[in-house]
Amino acid sequence: MATAAVADGYTVGVVGATGAVGEEIVSVLSRRGFPVKQLKLFSSARSAGKVKNTPLGDITIQEFSVPEARSCDYVFLAVDGDFAKEYAPQITQDNGPVVIDNSSAWRMDPDVPLVVPEINIAAAKGKKLIANPNCTTSIALMALYPLHKEFGVKKCIVSTYQAASGAGAPGMQELLDETKKYVTTGELPSNKVFAHPLPLNVIPHIDKFQDNMYTKEEMKVTWESRKIMGLPDLRVSCTSVRIPTLRAHSESITIETEKPVSADRAREVLRAAPGVKVVDDPLNNQYPMPLTATGAFDVEVGRIRANDVFGDCGLDFFVCGDQLLRGAALNAVLIAEALVKQTA
């Protein structure tokens, strides 16, 4: 499909429309003014038939079916990897619609482009299935890639401060409910979504542990950064940590560069980078924070400073981006926007 005239707009499907990412995709389609002719919201049988009030009007949720999904021009998958693995090929086959998949199912498939539009949208050209990166990766790369282009990144060490939204709406709800329980009754927080109670705690464990004792979440930052930036030998180590915040991920990043780097030059480069907001006025208490990055499209970058651990080739910085936006929905919608322009 994907052949409707721009004047008419496109039929857009969102699969997993009742989840945190699905809801955010609809919101971003509206905020960005994506040319939607018709919006189809797909969910499991349980939610089907319910009317959902969205920024694009009241829409009756449909149970997902391949033929209905194939009737769209663009389909966003905001569902788990198993679902995406099974259904993405069925939706796209035989000149079906473009599918932008938010799960990790297809990201490392050599035939599937993994795209941050500001970095490698060219890889998506003519493709029917496009993978949206891991949230931590896409947020980090907004700063890392412009710095790489200018200075060359050799080594990258990342420690994350990840919000509950990475575990979806149930994760956010558990954090709020258990926090409320603790601060109002003194009863200790409990947990179902997270491996341990999250309120007032820190959990250095997101996704499954791998043989090398990194988590899969940590390795995604390595694998996906290499693929998106086209740097198969980039040295990356990430420590992924869940903390009690709602929906913006922060990351403390240290890099070693090929060419000498200074904080001033890095700041200049980042100011010119798309999708980045340099928030770096420490003497006026301005630096990236979930408080200010939540709900914003741009990734905040600050605390930019020379790090002499790597002589004159070291830089430290801190990024903060909305996990549901740049980390998911915004990146996905920007891919679709770019494809619309490519085909227009």
Next chain:
Amino acid sequence: MATAAVADGYTVGVVGATGAVGEEIVSVLSRRGFPVKQLKLFSSARSAGKVKNTPLGDITIQEFSVPEARSCDYVFLAVDGDFAKEYAPQITQDNGPVVIDNSSAWRMDPDVPLVVPEINIAAAKGKKLIANPNCTTSIALMALYPLHKEFGVKKCIVSTYQAASGAGAPGMQELLDETKKYVTTGELPSNKVFAHPLPLNVIPHIDKFQDNMYTKEEMKVTWESRKIMGLPDLRVSCTSVRIPTLRAHSESITIETEKPVSADRAREVLRAAPGVKVVDDPLNNQYPMPLTATGAFDVEVGRIRANDVFGDCGLDFFVCGDQLLRGAALNAVLIAEALVKQTA
């Protein structure tokens, strides 16, 4: 002084007895069974005269005075740096008592030993004024020093997850009060103690910014690690971040070593290290967390894994220690314990 017979025990003064660290010092003196003959609690005029219920009995708080402090054998200063700068010399002069100062006032003075007892207690021998390190530093060094002895640490990159207790009892109270306000009324959190609201937020700013755009808190980790370990050229970069937890600091640490290092060998070394508890069984969801490290004397170390950013000389690990214990009160009391043994 400091000459009373051990059989009798010692007269111990705590200055700043109503603060978070002061209270914890009294608790640790009791938990460790420090030989206290008499406990004197000093505070400002405002609290003087009040009776404080402590694990060592009900004690009437006194207004601080130099002569009263000088009547002690050991004096713990749990007050700000300005106070310590002014009064520490007046208390110790002319063979006065031993003063163990928790502030940063004297830490970098070349004549004042800066001590983590498990590392460099020898530096305290015969000294009247001893500085207790910054909390982030002492917690990190419990793991870093044993690894250094075995493998040689060349580079060290630290990102912290610091609890509200670093800003004292008012910091902890603000976090709890503002969290409660937000989750029960929806009213946005406000702030007086911290630079920004802390509930559900992350603030990459602790202490003042320096000319190099690191904070003083971050530079303390560099300066104090070098002094305590006797490694003036150690390359350290720290990013200090306040997060919404109550009283245990976590730290994500990456090191480059002189000699090749493996996770297994590092784990062995750390299991044999005093003051360290290796909590590193990820497949059973066991790793360092504030939930388990709070209230414990030992610093938890886990998520130990080889980091190939530095070839076969890289290691990542995660530490978590009680900010008020290893980060303050416990370290101070252990210094006093060691001095008692030295003089016995």
